[in-house]
Amino acid sequence: MPLLPDHLIAGYRNFITGRYVSESDHYRSLAREGQAPETMIIACCDSRTAPETVFDAGPGELFVLRNVANLIPPYEPDGEYHSTSAALEFAVQSLKVKNIVVMGHGRCGGIKAALSHNSAMPLSPGDFIGKWMSLISPAADTVAASTMMTTGERATALERISIRYSIANLRTFPCIKILEDKGKLALHGAWFDVSTGELWAMNKATGDFERPEIG
Numbered sequence: 498m499p500l501l502p503d504h505l506i507a508g509y510r511n512f513i514t515g516r517y518v519s520e521s522d523h524y525r526s527l528a529r530e531g532q533a534p535e536t537m538i539i540a541c542c543d544s545r546t547a548p549e550t551v552f553d554a555g556p557g558e559l560f561v562l563r564n565v566a567n568l569i570p571p572y573e574p575d576g577e578y579h580s581t582s583a584a585l586e587f588a589v590q591s592l593k594v595k596n597i598v599v600m601g602h603g604r605c606g607g608i609k610a611a612l613s614h615n616s617a618m619p620l621s622p623g624d625f626i627g628k629w630m631s632l633i634s635p636a637a638d639t640v641a642a643s644t645m646m647t648t649g650e651r652a653t654a655l656e657r658i659s660i661r662y663s664i665a666n667l668r669t670f671p672c673i674k675i676l677e678d679k680g681k682l683a684l685h686g687a688w689f690d691v692s693t694g695e696l697w698a699m700n701k702a703t704g705d706f707e708r709p710e711i712g
């Protein structure tokens with residue numbers, strides 16, 4: 498029985514003999530100085546949407562949080578376990594990131610589940626995904642009821658609505674709201690289309706998603 502799956506060992510062999518060698522000074526400096534990423538990205542767990550790949554980022558560059566459907570729950574200091582909120586707190590208060598980007602994506606399985614199983618009909622009793630996706634169930638129920646839209650249009654709509662919703666919830670965290678009001682922290686939305694590679698960014702004034710100029 499191998500200690501790790503073969504494809505992981507093969508990938509690690511490439512990394513340690515390739516990228517790690519060419520960037521060893523950078524890794525040593527990061528180890529010595531600690532990390533100081535300026536940007537936090539909140540993305541989906543989906544294997545096709547790794548922010549480090551999409552933004553061509555190296556070690557130390559992005560502080561990444563991934564969860565199902567890149568959702569931010571509202572600020573709830575209730576003594577329960579909140580992994581997403583803990584990561585936010587660390588990024589904002591300890592690392593003092595300057596940007597937080599909520600990045601959704603096309604063909605998101607979590608969003609699809611939210612659309613096909615509304616709050617009145619959870620995926621299964623006591624399941625985790627159903628409870629987690631119930632964060633956006635009012636929007637999911639509304640979008641799911643829109644019979645004028647195709648299945649794909651409904652998914653894209655909810656993927657983008659949920660990004661705006663998560664950004665609104667970021668502002669329920671007092672530390673984030675204060676820093677944003679002072680101009681020390683910027684909140685952004687982005688949406689990555691897995692099938693075409695297109696990146697769309699949220700216009701802060703309108704909430705619409707637009708293709709950024711990439712030169």
Ligand SMILES: [Zn+2]
Pocket residue numbers: 541542543565566567602604605606607608
């Ligand atoms: Zn997803």
